[in-house]
Amino acid sequence: MSRVLLGVNIDHIATVRNARGGRFPCPVEAALVAEAHGADGITAHLREDRRHIKDGDIRRLKAEIATRLNFEMAVTDEMVDLACQVQPAYVCLVPEKREELTTEGGLDVVGQFARIQAATARLNDAGIEVSLFIDPNADQLAASRDAGASTVELHTGSYAEGHEGIQVLADAMRTGRDMGLVMNAGHGLDLANVGPVARLDGMHELNIGFAIVGRALTIGLGPAVAEMKAAIDRACGLAG
Numbered sequence: 001m002s003r004v005l006l007g008v009n010i011d012h013i014a015t016v017r018n019a020r021g022g023r024f025p026c027p028v029e030a031a032l033v034a035e036a037h038g039a040d041g042i043t044a045h046l047r048e049d050r051r052h053i054k055d056g057d058i059r060r061l062k063a064e065i066a067t068r069l070n071f072e073m074a075v076t077d078e079m080v081d082l083a084c085q086v087q088p089a090y091v092c093l094v095p096e097k098r099e100e101l102t103t104e105g106g107l108d109v110v111g112q113f114a115r116i117q118a119a120t121a122r123l124n125d126a127g128i129e130v131s132l133f134i135d136p137n138a139d140q141l142a143a144s145r146d147a148g149a150s151t152v153e154l155h156t157g158s159y160a161e162g163h164e165g166i167q168v169l170a171d172a173m174r175t176g177r178d179m180g181l182v183m184n185a186g187h188g189l190d191l192a193n194v195g196p197v198a199r200l201d202g203m204h205e206l207n208i209g210f211a212i213v214g215r216a217l218t219i220g221l222g223p224a225v226a227e228m229k230a231a232i233d234r235a236c237g238l239a240g
């Protein structure tokens with residue numbers, strides 16, 4: 001089994017920083033620590049309400065990290081304009097509701113096809129790889145491919161909360177791979193539930209944030225990243 005990459009989402013470092021409105025703790029510094037302890041990439045979600053990550057964080061992450069930035073954002077002209085300026089390696093288009101505590105579901109690529117296709121084309125034209133954050137569903141996979149995305153990230157929230165079994169993700173993985181999509185997954189993953197997802201045939205990358213940042217409060221960020229990386233490696237039968 002080949003290595004599954006770990007993207008570390010640092011949104012909630014910024015949540016803590018913003019609690020006091022200052023500069024500490026710094027999401028960019030956290031990203032550098034995550035990289036030093038095995039992160040293959042850094043993920044950050046610039047929400048429209050800027051509740052955690054801010055525009056300046058995105059610009060600094062792009063300039064200062066050594067791996068690659070996965071910039072999560074809603075499908076709006078404002079966000080696409082910003083991504084075209086910042087030029088991250090990847091953009092992951094996600095649905096956003098102002099009132100939600102966190103991302104509640106996947107993008108409705110079927111229902112919003114024209115808008116998502118247009119945003120994907122603009123980003124691709126700017127040299128940015130596009131991933132679509134979708135529920136594990138064959139229609140959404142086909143629409144993602146048709147919209148021009150090279151990659152999808154399967155929303156694992158329902159699996160993580162025990163509302164659906166791993167088979168739903170396994171079926172979506174097979175369907176997506178057969179369509180030639182690069183397959184990522186994330187949301188709500190932690191040390192207890194990551195193994196079966198990491199073992200799914202063809203998994204490319206897992207994006208994990210909340211569980212790592214939460215764990216960092218007790219064992220430190222570097223060890224929390226290394227521990228998750230080792231859990232993924234072990235699940236894939238690699239030394240960890």
Ligand SMILES: CC(=O)[C@@H](O)[C@H](O)COP(=O)(O)O
Pocket residue numbers: 009011012044045047072094101102103133186187209
């Ligand atoms: C898109 C996604 O599932 C998460 O990466 C996202 O960043 C969640 O948003 P919060 O970090 O605001 O919970």
Ligand SMILES: NCC(=O)COP(=O)(O)O
Pocket residue numbers: 009043153185186187188189207208209210211
């Ligand atoms: N796209 C999922 C992500 O980046 C991290 O989600 P979570 O681990 O913070 O739930």
